[in-house]
Amino acid sequence: AKRAAMAWLFTPETLNLFRGIKKALDPDELANPDKLFPLDKEKSRRYLRPSPRALSAQAMNLADQVKECAVNKTPMAICGSGSRLSRVPEKETALNTAGLNRILELDRPNQTLTVEAGISPYALHMELAAQGFYLRLPEAGGTLGGMLAAKAGSGLRDDLLGMRLLLADGTVVEFGGKVVKNVAGYDVSKLVLGSWGTLGV
Numbered sequence: 001a002k003r004a005a006m007a008w009l010f011t012p013e014t015l016n017l018f019r020g021i022k023k024a025l026d027p028d029e030l031a032n033p034d035k036l037f038p039l040d041k042e043k044s045r046r047y048l049r050p051s052p053r054a055l056s057a058q059a060m061n062l063a064d065q066v067k068e069c070a071v072n073k074t075p076m077a078i079c080g081s082g083s084r085l086s087r088v089p090e091k092e093t094a095l096n097t098a099g100l101n102r103i104l105e106l107d108r109p110n111q112t113l114t115v116e117a118g119i120s121p122y123a124l125h126m127e128l129a130a131q132g133f134y135l136r137l138p139e140a141g142g143t144l145g146g147m148l149a150a151k152a153g154s155g156l157r158d159d160l161l162g163m164r165l166l167l168a169d170g171t172v173v174e175f176g177g178k179v180v181k182n183v184a185g186y187d188v189s190k191l192v193l194g195s196w197g198t199l200g201v
Contacts, residue, residue, distance in 0.1 A: 017188070037185045058099045063170050065093065067170030070170055076092060078145075080117075082098075117201070119143060121138065121143075121144055122139045137159075148193055149195060161189075162176025163175050166200050
């Protein structure tokens, strides 16, 4: 039953990140998170699903830009709409997310929404209102990604089911999913809330 329940839950990138987190937080191997994710690399193949879904051209460009910065050890600054960051310091590369502004999926029966991080909360409110939905977020300026990074707005912690994150080395990882009862792996999405972009884009 456990094998069937955990099947196809992790991308290789996400599973590697979970193992890295465990190693950093539990160097003496005292904890056993085997119920959260498979520890045995050989046996974990049955739990793997393909790498994250295809990225848009804009997201691919952003990932390539991050990889290049990582190789060259260039500092990066995440920029959305520019509402909080008026100018990027001279030695830093601007990672612009404002073009990642699409609604990817509105699942009406399950009332879940998948959007890109550069979307404006105001534009999101307007689009959803036109379709008869209410969004429990402030109609603030900036971008949704910036709101998550700053942890502004009530309900974010409770309403966030999953996330795709671009790490500082250019790796793309996915956490959570489209269902409320999703307990596989570490809840990294909640850790990212309020991290001000220090953990990824």
